[in-house]
Amino acid sequence: MRADDFSYHILEYPFPDDFVAWYPYTKSERMGEHDRWRQWLVRVVEEGVPGVRDQMIAARDVESGDWVGVVWNSVAPTCPEIAHFGWFYVEDRCRGAGVGGRVIETCLSNLSADGAKAVMLPTQLENERAIGMYYRRGWHLSITDPNGAVWMVREPADYYEYYFTPEGREPIRAGEPEPADFVALDYLLSRPYAPVRLLPLELVGNRRFVSFVHDWDSATHVVARQEDRPLAVGAAVETEEGSLCDVFGVDRRAMAVAMRALVEIVPRPYADIAAHDTMRRGALEDAGMRYLSAQVVELAGAQINMARYIPV
Ligand SMILES: CC(C)(COP(=O)(O)OP(=O)(O)OC[C@H]1O[C@@H](n2cnc3c(N)ncnc32)[C@H](O)[C@@H]1OP(=O)(O)O)[C@@H](O)C(=O)NCCC(=O)NCCS
Known part of the structure; x- marks a missing residue:
């Protein structure tokens, strides 16, 4: 055969x-x-x-x-x-x-x-044969979950940063996610930093593959885009303290646009941001939020200093 x-x-x-x-x-x-x-x-x-x-x-x-x-x-x-x-x-x-x-x-x-320039795929770490086939054809691992789920991306060098960086000073507008955004948003979330960042919002593991299910019901989402191109996603989930918000993107301006729109539509918004994350803290400030207090949280056994932000 x-x-x-x-x-x-x-x-x-x-x-x-x-x-x-x-x-x-x-x-x-x-x-x-x-x-x-x-x-x-x-x-x-x-x-x-x-x-x-x-x-x-x-x-x-x-x-x-x-x-x-x-x-x-x-x-x-x-x-x-x-x-x-x-x-x-x-x-x-x-x-x-x-x-x-x-x-x-x-x-x-x-x-x-x-x-197409970037091609992404999910698989399981245990699936050595398939992973080997993908490696040999140009994919690399971009995220590995502790449970063995992996995310592989095949892309030109620096393409990720290029794709999610807005062009010039063209306007960036915020709106609800649309089905056509989902493939780009999955690519946006295909970096190790994204699932850690959005962990409290449950956009991790299988839930990260948003375009697979088109299910955005468990949180409120806002997408910042320039023309049709999604650049940042903001998400908020309800907690006992209000609406816990977070945003992910590579560009501070796009993140601020998403965050500003998000805090306007959810009740009692707040955000907990790693204290050293100066870019994200800057985006929150640009979105009209202010630093409220510091706290230490434990994540995967590590003590992390967090800064809480609320709208001005
Ligand atoms: C993965 C799968 C689709 C591959 O299909 P296939 O027709 O057997 O693939 P091919 O014959 O073209 O290639 C087999 C590859 O495995 C490699 N291979 C063969 N024996 C192997 C072994 N014992 N261990 C690891 N790799 C092996 C070959 O070198 C070849 O890779 P290459 O083309 O890069 O050289 C098939 O095995 C399958 O359906 N598996 C079950 C479902 C699955 O795991 N899907 C992938 C989910 S991400």
Whole structure:
């Protein structure tokens, strides 16, 4: 069996019926406890998800016509430079023949022809074979969770900073998150600093992959964007003390825009910021907040000095 015994296809919604019937990641027995993701994949293959273009790069046995391998990718039309990639699978009987490699390479050349520069994917650290395949094709690990979930990104050097830095003095506006923002926001949150920063807001682990579920109900979110490009995300969750707010981005001006809009819409807003985080503290001050008090919190066994901010 060789990779050439198979044909490779780029499928989009509406997906062929025999592909939908075969697609492995909508099967309850395979997805086990990940039913939320399974339901989202059912939406992808059966209904189509608004705001993004989901594609399946699939391999088919030329002789029998059976589907045998697949990988998914997703791109928002407003930021075609960034793509999600994942749910990679090859039928047991066809593994090791180069089909998976050909599926990845078909996907990458198709994305690159469409203008994608950064391609990100989630996987598990234990999945050595897949991680090795990704490494050899240019991905690097960007986040590793203690539970073994990892996030890998394939991108040009310095692209992350470039993408999330606003252009000139063009206006940055705040608004509600939209489906087309989600791929870029996942890229924004693909850095180790982001999950630590947004930890109290539960935007960590599986919840970080916001575009997978389009679920923003557990917190109030504000996105700062320049034209269509998301630059910063602010989030607030209700606590006994009020609305705990935080913001993530690489640019102080964009973060301030998101934070200013957020504190206007949530009741009793406050923020706890690591005392040494001068950029974020500056963004909060630019957003009209003021330093209230210092406190020490324990995080993963470390004592961290925090500065509390409230609106002026
Ligand atoms: C991961 C998977 C899709 C790969 O498909 P495949 O058709 O077997 O892949 P290929 O034959 O093209 O390539 C196998 C790769 O594993 C490498 N490999 C082979 N034997 C290996 C071993 N014992 N240990 C580690 N790597 C091995 C090969 O060198 C090759 O990598 P390369 O193309 O970079 O040289 C398939 O194994 C699968 O479906 N696994 C279960 C689902 C899964 O884990 N998905 C990934 C989730 S992120």
